[in-house]
Amino acid sequence: MSKPLEGIKIIDFTHVQAGPACTQLLAWFGADVIKVERPGSGDVTRSQLRDIPDADALYFTMLNSNKRSLTLDTKTPEGKEVLEKLVKESDVLVENFAPGALDRMGFTWERLSELNPKLIVASVKGFSDGHHYDDLKVYENVAQCAGGAASTTGFWDGPPTVSAAALGDSNTGMHLAIGILTALIGRGQTGRGQKVAVSMQDSVINLCRVKLRDQQRLDRVGYLEEYPQYPHGEFTDVVPRGGNAGGGGQPGWVLKCKGWETDPNAYIYFTIQGHAWEPICRALGKPEWISDPNYATAQARQPHIFDIFATIEEWLADKTKYEAVDILRKFDIPCAPVLSMKEIANDPSLRASGTIVEVPHKERGSYLTVGSPIKFSGLKPEITGSPLLGEHTDEILAELGYSKDQIAHLHAARSV
Numbered sequence: 267m268s269k270p271l272e273g274i275k276i277i278d279f280t281h282v283q284a285g286p287a288c289t290q291l292l293a294w295f296g297a298d299v300i301k302v303e304r305p306g307s308g309d310v311t312r313s314q315l316r317d318i319p320d321a322d323a324l325y326f327t328m329l330n331s332n333k334r335s336l337t338l339d340t341k342t343p344e345g346k347e348v349l350e351k352l353v354k355e356s357d358v359l360v361e362n363f364a365p366g367a368l369d370r371m372g373f374t375w376e377r378l379s380e381l382n383p384k385l386i387v388a389s390v391k392g393f394s395d396g397h398h399y400d401d402l403k404v405y406e407n408v409a410q411c412a413g414g415a416a417s418t419t420g421f422w423d424g425p426p427t428v429s430a431a432a433l434g435d436s437n438t439g440m441h442l443a444i445g446i447l448t449a450l451i452g453r454g455q456t457g458r459g460q461k462v463a464v465s466m467q468d469s470v471i472n473l474c475r476v477k478l479r480d481q482q483r484l485d486r487v488g489y490l491e492e493y494p495q496y497p498h499g500e501f502t503d504v505v506p507r508g509g510n511a512g513g514g515g516q517p518g519w520v521l522k523c524k525g526w527e528t529d530p531n532a533y534i535y536f537t538i539q540g541h542a543w544e545p546i547c548r549a550l551g552k553p554e555w556i557s558d559p560n561y562a563t564a565q566a567r568q569p570h571i572f573d574i575f576a577t578i579e580e581w582l583a584d585k586t587k588y589e590a591v592d593i594l595r596k597f598d599i600p601c602a603p604v605l606s607m608k609e610i611a612n613d614p615s616l617r618a619s620g621t622i623v624e625v626p627h628k629e630r631g632s633y634l635t636v637g638s639p640i641k642f643s644g645l646k647p648e649i650t651g652s653p654l655l656g657e658h659t660d661e662i663l664a665e666l667g668y669s670k671d672q673i674a675h676l677h678a679a680r681s682v
């Protein structure tokens with residue numbers, strides 16, 4: 267099966283998570299992704315949070331599959347020369363260094379586009395260019411705090427809370443991948459590359475769109491009827507943390523199931539979809555609620571929504587989360603069990619769909635990773651293990667036209 271991005275060569279000058287997540291996705295879809303790493307150490311995640319001494323850490327292996335690794339010291343004259351050759355032959359350069367690092371290395375946007383006017387230069391930074399924080403180095407949780415996610419996540423009586431989901435890192439990488447693909451299509455029209463930049467703050471804000479919706483509603487009417495603070499609690503002038511409340515017009519909550527006292531994930535998420543009220547009442551054995559004026563409309567239910575959730579929890583007390591969902595699905599009620607990572611790792615449906623895949627690795631044996639969440643009718647991305655540090659250095663140098671002697675010289679000079 268041919269892959270849509272076959273023939274696209276990408277210099278992957280990324281590290282940690284945001285950049286690598288982007289280039290990994292493009293590699294799955296067929297791009298030749300050359301990961302450029304500092305000789306000796308490589309991407310810092312190779313050695314972070316190791317579970318096997320001296321083997322690449324899962325942090326690295328799970329973000330760098332399907333790539334080739336080239337070690338290159340781009341601060342030496344020889345290393346710069348190799349990078350220049352690579353730039354001339356590539357379609358895209360992706361980087362997520364600290365602000366100004368690429369410029370300090372001598373590879374400004376002007377220099378790169380002079381070397382190759384068709385090159386697309388794609389960057390992740392913490393804040394967008396010109397922002398008053400644009401000099402800051404940024405990691406995941408910093409972006410979640412600066413992007414509005416933390417102030418709106420958690421419970422009203424607790425501090426701002428970050429999400430376990432990588433809203434700042436992988437999410438920004440996905441935004442950048444969309445930008446790169448757009449620039450590639452644009453290049454097909456104009457013949458020229460361009461600079462594509464995505465900031466982590468902006469990417470988080472993009473996912474917090476509904477919270478900006480809520481700020482404007484709050485400014486206008488002074489309350490937010492879908493939040494637990496309504497109608498008995500207090501609102502201030504900022505969007506509050508709403509715990510596990512549904513973010514749209516459908517009230518929902520995380521509810522205890524059988525075994526919650528000992529199993530931290532014996533819960534389901536239950537949504538009270540307005541038009542599903544009748545089936546919910548039937549599922550719960552409360553047919554009298556269907557026409558009761560205290561229950562019949564969403565507005566009537568809201569003042570005592572937590573009493574309704576408590577009644578549902580009574581119904582759930584003798585059911586596991588799986589049993590509960592199996593009953594509720596028959597009534598078309600939007601719900602799901604709260605799944606642990608262990609359950610996700612072993613889920614047969616996720617294995618069958620290729621969302622959780624086991625891939626071979628030269629040092630580790632094999633490891634589990636998350637495969638492509640995007641499914642195509644004409645492409646089945648095949649996930650391969652991540653490269654060892656510098657595994658493809660000689661191969662890539664030879665492709666660039668370096669002779670065996672020249673390659674040996676580069677090694678001796680520690681430039682690769």
Ligand code: COA
Nearest residue numbers: 282283284303304339340341362363364367391392403404
């Ligand atoms: N050869 C020679 N030098 C190299 C190199 C190579 N192959 N690869 C990297 N370097 C150099 C860089 O040029 C830089 O040198 P300089 O500081 O002298 O200019 C240096 O290594 C370190 O890069 P930096 O990006 O500053 O690393 P850091 O570990 O201090 O910071 C981040 C890490 C992630 C905080 C920072 O890169 C950052 O803010 N990136 C943008 C936002 C981002 O992507 N955040 C992470 C999301 S997972």
